[in-house]
């Protein structure tokens with residue numbers, strides 16, 4: 001059996017938003033009390049698309065500050081950035097040789113991110129899921145808290161682990177690993193906001209890459225911006241229903257109720273029992289107040305942390321040292337198993 005370990009990461013490509021926070025970060029914070037956790041700023045993933053180098057450097061600090069402000073505790077968890085632990089790239093290469101072209105061809109995120117000009121997408125963007133599998137399996141992580149959009153990548157991670165375990169079964173057994181070398185990692189997709197939608201279009205997920213700033217609430221937004229975005233959020237003309245089934249086919253309303261439930265740590269049923277039948281404007285005012293109350297302290301902590309870059313850099317440096325110990329041990333076994 002594998003010891004339970006959590007791994008997850010986010011890309012330093014601009015602002016983190018409410019989707020990143022509710023879909024992933026709140027679960028990361030909770031899991032620190034029950035699991036051995038490794039949390040990464042995945043800067044090597046960021047460069048699969050062009051990044052301005054100076055902006056990338058500051059985004060690495062900003063995302064780290066957001067992690068800490070949201071409640072990641074570097075005394076409990078390992079917090080670091082990917083590029084400082086070279087084994088991520090090393091294991092990714094081995095996995096490039098394990099994964100099949102057909103597997104990568106099925107990845108929907110590549111199709112979305114590459115767009116129409118696929119011939120001109122980077123090879124890194126295409127191979128991204130193998131690097132992600134390496135990030136997770138380098139720590140032989142059993143659980144990965146993520147948003148719903150990452151489900152397919154986690155399936156690929158399990159496919160890679162399974163093929164590696166099969167392809168090298170005799171060597172793995174000889175090395176003393178009776179249950180295979182890599183675990184079958186499970187995604188942890190939980191809470192009422194596993195897929196937060198755009199505030200301007202209920203059919204699109206909230207994303208860093210959305211051109212409209214009104215489509216998302218950034219973790220760096222101040223109270224006025226948060227309240228304004230909630231009040232301007234797209235809705236339909238009907239009042240709120242009293243039960244969840246009344247939200248079917250009403251993606252914008254469903255999204256806002258889910259956000260309220262997640263931020264207040266209540267069920268969708270409980271939220272509708274309170275606001276159902278009432279006007280949308282009343283609910284939006286309550287949601288704006290709640291979002292400000294929850295996010296403003298986080299925002300203030302982030303600013304305080306960013307005023308002390310030496311502290312943030314120190315957290316990353318210490319985290320990388322601790323990550324490297326686990327990573328080096330895994331890579332030593334992998335090389336021995338593969339015959340390198």
Ligand code: ADP
Pocket residue numbers: 009010011019020021022023024145146147148149150193194195196197205206207208209
């Ligand atoms: P983005 O998709 O905004 O570029 P990342 O790919 O770095 O962000 O994802 C970081 C984490 O945030 C992942 O666990 C992802 O599933 C989660 N996430 C991103 N967008 C959303 C969303 N709209 N709703 C819920 N979770 C999300």
Ligand code: NA
Pocket residue numbers: 149
């Ligand atoms: Na994503």
